[in-house]
Amino acid sequence: MGVEEQNGGEEMPWGDSTSFVELTTDADADQKTLVLVAERTKRKDPLSHFKQYTGGWNISNKHYWASVGFTAFPMFLIAGIWYVVFGVFLLVIFFCYCCCPRPLHGYSRACYAVTLVFLVIITIAAMLGGAALYTSQFEFNRTIGRTLAYVVHQAESATETLRNVSNYFDAAKQIRVENKLLPPGVQNSITQLQKQINDTANQLATKTSDNLDGIRHVATHSHNSHCGDACFVPPWIRVFNFWRAVSCVHVSKRSMSENSFPHSSILITLILTTNVYVFVLMGRFYNCSFVILGWILVAGTFILAGIFLLFHNVAGDTCLAMDEWVQKPTAHTALDDILPCVDAETAQDSLSKAKDVTYQVLSIVNLAVDVSNADPGAGPLVPLLCNPFFASVGQACPPDAVDLKDATQVWKKYVCEDSKNDECVSKGRLSPSLYSAMTMAVNVSYGFYYYSPFLVDLADCDFVRQSFVTISKDHCPGLQSQSKWMYIGLVVVSAAVMISSIFWIAHGREQKHRYYTKLGLSKTF
Incomplete structure (x- = not known):
């Protein structure tokens, strides 16, 4: 054969193989202590009494996560303030309604029309924000899946090649030409080297698998939490979440690298949302439930906006860290948490x-x-x-x-x-x-x-360098753009529901007064 x-x-490629490894001492010492993305990651660390974090990009460091999580603190703060202030406001309205009832009077047509117009505008804004949110969400999950699949492929390729080299060494020990074999000393050294190669291959496969399992765990929790808010939305936006809930179930049955979001779902969602909103305007739903659900939803969506702002910052840090490492390659950095060097x-x-x-x-x-x-x-x-x-x-x-x-x-x-x-x-x-x-x-x-x-x-470590160049070029732009639009979509939906909750109170009051006014007129005639 x-x-x-x-x-x-x-057909295998042929050419001269030249090593680019330069055995230096000072340079290697500096590279081994390289802090990636040092300037960008200088953020306040809540775990260190809000001192500035200086450890650079490192997804295995809890202080890195605390510092990047602090960038989302404004979103969490808004969620908390809204939940408390609007909750107190609802309690005041409830006690005033129960303890200090006032006789009904005529409604203001101007107020009724203004609140109605604003509700229409806000609903359109929520629909647009929801469309951007859901499209970006599924594209984000798909891009993560593709990125992880690429890293797995690179690690498996390196592992398989190492084992192939080990097999060739094993075959070399079996060579017998005219009853001549390799010297015993050479065969013994091959056996020792084979053990090192197999250990290295197993270590690469195990470490890469463990690292990617951790990344998948975070991504899956993010996806599930994002899908979980489908149950806490008011009906004029609930159709979005109904469609997303169906999509989430569909995605859970498929790998992250395969899921996709059908473009026709946006059109279907808009049509169904319009129908639901018509029923709302006709007074077929009870407005108080909308307000309470909106109150809860606003807090939840602002929290989610903070979470995806965190992911957006982490994605940006990671891509920049890869670019920086490619310029200054080193044997051991925090990027070993994604794809380690051999x-x-x-x-x-x-x-x-x-x-x-x-x-x-x-x-x-x-x-x-x-x-x-x-x-x-x-x-x-x-x-x-x-x-x-x-x-x-x-x-x-x-x-x-x-x-x-x-x-x-x-x-x-x-x-x-x-x-x-x-x-x-x-x-x-x-x-x-x-x-x-x-x-x-x-x-x-x-x-x-x-x-x-x-x-x-x-x-x-050139195979890792080439892998990071490919990820930075082909995957990072999508991850950063999609996480940004998810964050923007959540903020738009949160703001829309926040404002609509306030206008629903005013519109519901005018609608109630309008109903009793018309009822009184009908009894008069």
Whole structure:
């Protein structure tokens, strides 16, 4: 089986592999203590007596969460003030109505018309805010799902490649060409290195999985809390929440990376909301329930607005931290909580051992070729095998040497048709068994050479750098924009319901006076 067949028929890229790792002391020491997004994250920390937080971006640090959460404090404060002040206002109205009843009088047509117009305007504002809110919510969840799926793919790809390298080392120990094996010392060192590689792969997979589980946990709670307020809204906006509740149930049955929000739902929601509002204007619902539900909803939506303002700030911090880390890559930072770098020493040892094993294997193969070429009457000479790593150290292969990618096809011409005791008895220099052993050696050497650029990337943490560049370019703009519109949508809905609750009291009073006025006139006539 040729090299291409072993790798699923995929044509592998070729090129010189050059390490970009620079072993410095002072620079590495500075990078290991790099504080990401230091200026942006300087916020007051409630857990440290409101002192300024200076730890930079770090989603594992409770002080970071406390400081970024404090940016949402105005929303929480507004929610608390509204809940207390408007609650007291409702109690005063209730006691005045029960303890100090006054005779009904005629209603003001101007007041009735003004409150009605304002309610229409506010309802339209709430509909627009709700449309922006729900569209952004589902797009936000979908973007988070895609981002997490991409990180999982990168981690799984790195883990799988490390295990493939370990498998190639295992195959190298089984190589036997003309009864020659790798030296015992080399085989022992391979066994030790395999353990390090497997431990590194398992550590990368476990740490990435744990980190993403934590991020998913936060995102899921955010989604559930956002869906949960569907039960606490007044009827003129409840249709939005009915549709969202259905959507939330639908989303819960699907992965976050797959959920989507149908664009037609906005149109359906607007039509249903208009119908509900017509019934409200016709006086078919009891206004007091609207006011009480609106009172609760305003507090809840302002709290949610604060939560999504927090998420918006965290998303901005995270994306900026990735950009900053890409400019100053380091082995260990707080970004390890998303996608950790692989141990550079293990990667470097793997690369060095891959080159060493390739040299040892090719030496065994070329020795077998020299032995085969010793017979002067067996036909054309078999070309030697070129070490692909010679180019990186400035060495050149013999002019007639064959590359790894062409070796199996070139050597096939020198295989004899008939052999006895692994020796050719017909034209040709390579017996089928020798050709098979040499092919295995080529496949292993080719695998080491193919994965050597990846090992360089691991040592430099370049695969993490490229991952963060992709996230920053393809995912961050959507996350920041959608979280911003969710926050704006919640603020608009909160303000609309707050104002509408006040106008519903005035409009309900005028509607009641209007009803009794018309009732009195009908009795008169």
